[in-house]
Amino acid sequence: MNKVTVNASKKYDIVIGAGLLRDAGQVIKNFCRGGKVFTVSDDNVFPLYGEALRTSVRKSGLEHFEFVFKAGEASKNLSVYSRIVENMCAAGLTRGDVAVALGGGITGDITGFAAATYRRGIAFVQVPTSLLADVDSSVGGKTAVDLDNGKNQVGAFWQPSAVICDTDTLKTLPEEEYRNGCAEIIKYGMLGDGDLFYKVKNVPVRNDYSGIITRCVEMKRDIVERDEFESGDRMLLNLGHTFGHAVEKLSGFSIAHGKAVAIGMNIITTAAVKLGLAPKGTETVLREALLSYGLPLSTTYGSDEICRAAAGDKKTVGESITLVVPTDVGSCRLIRVPVEDLKNYALAGGLK
Numbered sequence: 001m002n003k004v005t006v007n008a009s010k011k012y013d014i015v016i017g018a019g020l021l022r023d024a025g026q027v028i029k030n031f032c033r034g035g036k037v038f039t040v041s042d043d044n045v046f047p048l049y050g051e052a053l054r055t056s057v058r059k060s061g062l063e064h065f066e067f068v069f070k071a072g073e074a075s076k077n078l079s080v081y082s083r084i085v086e087n088m089c090a091a092g093l094t095r096g097d098v099a100v101a102l103g104g105g106i107t108g109d110i111t112g113f114a115a116a117t118y119r120r121g122i123a124f125v126q127v128p129t130s131l132l133a134d135v136d137s138s139v140g141g142k143t144a145v146d147l148d149n150g151k152n153q154v155g156a157f158w159q160p161s162a163v164i165c166d167t168d169t170l171k172t173l174p175e176e177e178y179r180n181g182c183a184e185i186i187k188y189g190m191l192g193d194g195d196l197f198y199k200v201k202n203v204p205v206r207n208d209y210s211g212i213i214t215r216c217v218e219m220k221r222d223i224v225e226r227d228e229f230e231s232g233d234r235m236l237l238n239l240g241h242t243f244g245h246a247v248e249k250l251s252g253f254s255i256a257h258g259k260a261v262a263i264g265m266n267i268i269t270t271a272a273v274k275l276g277l278a279p280k281g282t283e284t285v286l287r288e289a290l291l292s293y294g295l296p297l298s299t300t301y302g303s304d305e306i307c308r309a310a311a312g313d314k315k316t317v318g319e320s321i322t323l324v325v326p327t328d329v330g331s332c333r334l335i336r337v338p339v340e341d342l343k344n345y346a347l348a349g350g351l352k
Ligand code: GLY
Pocket: 136, 137, 139, 140, 142, 234, 237, 238
């Protein structure tokens, strides 16, 4: 088992390894003075791992409650959030009890937001079951739900008390979800670790889940410790997001986050090379890595609609936006640009 400790506004451990779900109850017990555990999961994940979690929690002498919602981004909204907190109330959860997110990023985000706000905040433990949640969303304390006009528009920074990444849960991960997670891992390599980038470019991620998840989580730990509330360096994690989120939004979220980030990374890296900000060939190795995981490179949306959608993103501050621009494989910089300059990057990035 690997362990990474995050020293943010809350100090917590992320444990990574096979078979960890079996002992999740013992970990959760450390934060549960009230004796009640409220698990939130979706109807894809709960039938696979709900029983194992429930058994582990009960074996640790804790009472277990569960709330299962319909899988999918469409559930990450205020009405499901409201049902979760109403159910927490009906279960008699106090401030000494614990919420558990069992699932992927959507489950982690909505459960974390419920935990952040229920009785002004209760402890929560992340038990990610997707690669994307393992390497990104379960760590760092971003919690949120969507509004009709965009993703993650209502949320809070609320760090988990622990993160338990049981790599055995990845055995049931659908191929598409595996690819989405790999896009995030390639992103980590591009933004700050060339060795990681070339490792996953040359050898499939699934050959070393524990090692690769641990490396990504260490990188995220370092960034979150420097800038927990995203006023600077944490924005580096948004590589590929400016154009990627626009693609996701324009597709009505039918293009998954990982794929959209892949497209976004290709656009911004192509632009960086064209504008002389990154050496020639940077875009070629990125494309090779993305293609080796069956990830898309391009979109049929045009530069005007992409820029309109990107300008509406919550990363816009006033009339400007911070772009994460690769300067090489394994390094990036933040460039603040007026919103009207986005189009230059989109065109240089190959959009029509
Ligand atoms: N997913 C990006 C972040 O946690 O900041």
